Amino acid sequence: MIQKKSLYKCNIFSAAVCAAALSFLTCFTSFAADAEALLEANRAMPIQSNQVENWPTGPVVGAEAAVLMEADTGAILYEKNIHMKEYPASTTKLLTTLIASEQCDMDEIVTFSHDAVFDTPRDSSHIAMDVGQELTMEQCLNAILIRSANEVSFAVAEHITGTSDWSVFADMMNRRAKELGCLDSHFANPNGLPDENHYTTAYDMAMIGRAFFANEMLCKITLTRRMEFPATEKLPNGKLEVNLMQIIPGGKYEYEYLVGCKTGYTNDARSCLVSCAEKDGMKLICVVMKDESPYQYEDTIALFNYGFNNFDKVNVAQTETKYNIDNAGLFYSGNDIFGNSQPILSLNKNDYVVLPKTAAFEDLDSTISYETQNENQAAVITYTYHDVYIGSVSLNFVNHQDDNAGLFDAQKEPEGTSATEDSSVIFINVRLVIGILIAAAVIGVVAFLAKLLLKNYEFVGHRRRIWRKENRHRRRKTKRSW
Numbered sequence: 001m002i003q004k005k006s007l008y009k010c011n012i013f014s015a016a017v018c019a020a021a022l023s024f025l026t027c028f029t030s031f032a033a034d035a036e037a038l039l040e041a042n043r044a045m046p047i048q049s050n051q052v053e054n055w056p057t058g059p060v061v062g063a064e065a066a067v068l069m070e071a072d073t074g075a076i077l078y079e080k081n082i083h084m085k086e087y088p089a090s091t092t093k094l095l096t097t098l099i100a101s102e103q104c105d106m107d108e109i110v111t112f113s114h115d116a117v118f119d120t121p122r123d124s125s126h127i128a129m130d131v132g133q134e135l136t137m138e139q140c141l142n143a144i145l146i147r148s149a150n151e152v153s154f155a156v157a158e159h160i161t162g163t164s165d166w167s168v169f170a171d172m173m174n175r176r177a178k179e180l181g182c183l184d185s186h187f188a189n190p191n192g193l194p195d196e197n198h199y200t201t202a203y204d205m206a207m208i209g210r211a212f213f214a215n216e217m218l219c220k221i222t223l224t225r226r227m228e229f230p231a232t233e234k235l236p237n238g239k240l241e242v243n244l245m246q247i248i249p250g251g252k253y254e255y256e257y258l259v260g261c262k263t264g265y266t267n268d269a270r271s272c273l274v275s276c277a278e279k280d281g282m283k284l285i286c287v288v289m290k291d292e293s294p295y296q297y298e299d300t301i302a303l304f305n306y307g308f309n310n311f312d313k314v315n316v317a318q319t320e321t322k323y324n325i326d327n328a329g330l331f332y333s334g335n336d337i338f339g340n341s342q343p344i345l346s347l348n349k350n351d352y353v354v355l356p357k358t359a360a361f362e363d364l365d366s367t368i369s370y371e372t373q374n375e376n377q378a379a380v381i382t383y384t385y386h387d388v389y390i391g392s393v394s395l396n397f398v399n400h401q402d403d404n405a406g407l408f409d410a411q412k413e414p415e416g417t418s419a420t421e422d423s424s425v426i427f428i429n430v431r432l433v434i435g436i437l438i439a440a441a442v443i444g445v446v447a448f449l450a451k452l453l454l455k456n457y458e459f460v461g462h463r464r465r466i467w468r469k470e471n472r473h474r475r476r477k478t479k480r481s482w
Helices: 002-043 089-103 114-118 137-147 150-161 166-179 202-212 216-222 295-310 430-481
Strands: 065-070 076-080 109-111 134-136 226-229 239-242 258-266 270-279 282-291 311-315 345-347 352-356 365-369 377-385 388-397
Touching (some): 065 202, 076 295, 089 137, 089 150, 089 166, 089 202, 089 216, 089 258, 089 270, 109 137, 109 150, 134 137, 137 150, 137 239, 166 202, 202 270, 295 311
Antiparallel strands (some): 065 282, 109 134, 270 282, 345 388, 352 388, 365 377, 377 388
């Protein structure tokens, strides 16, 4: 009888296990089918940069939105739904840690409150901090970027704002995002946990990435394979965590040119990845959003390779030999109108354009603007290729103590250019010329008035001399008559 009962219980347990396994298998199969359908739908979406004439054809990716941006110029090399609003998930932490690095010293002590610990869902990324425990700000940044710790993000936000009201830090995030050039973002919390009012775009994340990946310390943290905090009085057991991002050194999808990265995932956001790579002096930022794992890594690598293989970073000052554009507000000449005078303006030697290898520098269009907030700049020349922005160069007032080549200096003729060709063009800012003309006019008027006054003075003096001479003559005649 006992054996029958045991056998009966065993059969019930086996049936339950089988049912659970079958349910899991069904869910997994359904999930995989949904993911594959999502990928196919995303891959069928148009790639806007591929529609530009003579632009290098970019790869098809499974992300719903993706962008490849050159970090220094902000030029967009690959564009797919870059202004579509998406959930950023944990890539939010790029902005959180950037603000923390700007606002705090790394040795500041962050104490974990009850809210920071218990407002974090237990099934989300965390490092199991407890109430009252402490970390330095540097350790916090490591925990956020290496292990994507949500409770640590909350604690850092509390530390910076002095309140557990996440909206205060969110306001700070939104202000900083706007300063960085974001157009369509709204952040509601410091870690990217699901919230319908917490969204961004691929373009905006690239703009945040430009600032984040310029910070060497933050980049180095993201590439660290292991995080280890020693035990202290306020952290009795210490902490040991491993970086799970697969594109960093030692990962399955390791990319040799990687500068830094941050992944993100929620059910709604799917897989996201914001990363940066540098090769041969060109630094690229890649963002893929609403992708499926592990394609966020494969798509990112494909985009980086596309950028490095199809574009060159070109120094404008070393390449620009002639600038002649109608109605640009510039006068131009083949000679230095001031003879041997020193140069007044120069092209910034540190400005670049990112040129498709399918194009030549001479194919570019350019416009000039005098609306600049920099007092050392006379103007900014912007370059486009088939209406796509690819970089700019500033026209600077020359400091004669530096060695910048001036626009009034005859530039070297390119190889293969005959001596009879006009290969040097002199830039003269119209405001400068007008100023000179006004000054010359003022001097002319002053000279004319001075001459007129002098002439009047001489005329009056002459009349006085004649009057005195006539008086003397009359006095002599009077004396003789007596």
